[in-house]
Amino acid sequence: MVKRVGQKKRGNPSRKTKKIILMGTEGSNQTERKYFSMFNKLQNEYRILFSKGNNTDPVGVVNDLLKGAKKEELDLKHGDALACFIDVDFKSGREKELREAIKLAKKKNVDLYLSNPCFEIWYLLHFRYSTKSYCSNDEVIKELSAYIQDYSKSKDVFGLIIGNLETAMKNTKKLEDYHFENGTLDAIKKIPSTEVYKIVDKIIQNSSD
Template identity: 30%
Template sequence: MGHGRRKTGKPLRRKVAIREPRKTVVVFCEGRRSEPEYLEALKREPAVRDVAAVDLRIERHAGESAPLALVRMAVAAKDRADREEGEVDEVWCVFDVEWPTNHSGLVEALELARKHGIEVAVSNPCFELWLVLHFRDHRAWLDNDAARRLRRSCDGQGDKGVDGATYMASRDVATRRAAALERMHLLNGVRFPHDNPSSGMYHLVTAVS
């Protein structure tokens, strides 16, 4: 009685989908309109909500919004989560340098953040520069007022806040432009806080996408 030739190869097994554990990211930002509205729009994006499995929490602080105050609040929150074994994977602070007069305590804020493992996304001169990069490349120095005028000319929003759909579609482009600005400053030997224009927001966007 003949026997059929046995087929060799990998056994057929049903692939079991493995769901990655959610990563919890807490973001402390200034209480102005643009920053929290942009972050809320980012939080709703499928790449953030579903694919990357990120629990993005946004802490607004309208009163104490100076960088050093924000970092101190972030450190306290991280310490509390560590003591309570809370599932917080990353804590971020989003703030500006400000020109023509820089925020006070910038260097101290960065040193404190580094010491306690707080990530920072700093825009120079201000967050509006990050918004501008969604529409166009910009490599010339500018102050706060110029950055805000440029932003208004790009999105036509005036002071109405951030239209999430408009910005989310271009965040990858903005990320590439911000990364190019960072490389430009490094090649030219320009260091913080003189790296105007620049925005570390692309690091945060990359971390949660």
């Protein structure tokens, strides 16, 4: 019999056990962690946790997440999930690393969400729709700073953007349609793009304020 994750950690056994989404991010990056941790205050279906590890290469991030899943005794067959966030970025040799990570994630039932070139595309889509082909992460952050003053990757922006979530979902899906209509189906080649909306949609579909 598979042990249900958290039975010994979640306290009162009479209370309905929450499903866990264990998330993995690159290195010491706080951007995704600060954003997604806030959903714990808004919803009751999932409990969002984060794996430990300082890997910055995509395969390493996936492996750190798998180690965390084992430690937390996740039960993927009964609603727990693994979510990994990777920036496509502009680093040399990045495409090969990404394809290896995608292959590993698929094999290990990890949901891998790419942002191209970086996670801040998701934030930017809360304010505007654009198909601009960015040349650097800094270029994205510079544009985002026009909407979020003094933006930095460690800044907690959840409260500043949550009111625009519906706009972000519409803009992101519109961007997906744009790439599809132009024949760009490979997530690594879609710029700009982000798959973050998929996990956000999963969370909010099972939430209550």
